Amino acid sequence: MKSIKILAVAALCTLAFSCNKKEETASSAENLDSAQAKTVVDALSQHETPEESEMLKEAQSKPLTTIAFSETDHNFGDIKKGEKVEHVYEVTNTGTNPLIISNVKPGCGCTVPDYTKEPILPGKKGKITLHFDSTNFDGSVNKIADVFLNVEKAPVRLTFSANILP
Structure with missing residues (x-):
């Protein structure tokens, strides 16, 4: 067994x-x-790919800071198959060094990230937007995106779910 x-x-x-x-x-x-x-x-x-390892090294080579996310999980609820949806995750730099988002790596090609490219100063906010194309899915889905940034416990995982209706 x-x-x-x-x-x-x-x-x-x-x-x-x-x-x-x-x-x-x-x-x-x-x-x-x-x-x-x-x-x-x-x-x-x-399991960490060589690409992920390099992204992590790059992010953590900067002076570390601390962050707070408005949320790390989002539920789109019911959406129609083929619908394209997006959600914005806000991140606040709660530390004393500039926050640098070096990369956002989604779990698959159905999710496309967009994020604040310039350093986020202490006390300021940045955004990470995940765009999801439901064309190739049916039923319940759960997706991820790893955010590589200059914090101690990187990458930070963002998740979302949806129920794809015909």
Whole structure:
């Protein structure tokens, strides 16, 4: 039985990395028991690509600061298949050094980021907008975007969900 669980985790991880859709594979883990699903999600979140590693190094090479997000999760609710929606996440620089958002990396090509490119001074706000195209989806979806910035615990993960109706 243990070998079957290991094979299931390996198959899900292989699928995740070949499709570059980590968050969708993690949600596929719903068919596994909670311990198995946690193993899959942990394995996926610990895997860092060389590109992500470089983005993290770049972000943390700047003097670190602290931040506060207005929210890190958004629910679009019901939307029609093919509808394009967007949500703005506000980030406030609560530290003493300028906040620099060096990159925003969505989990898949259905999500396109736009974000404040210039340094955000202490006490000021910046924006990260995630644009989502629902054309290729049905039913419940959960998406992610990793934000690389000069804070201690980077990247920061933004998420959103929607229920895609026909």
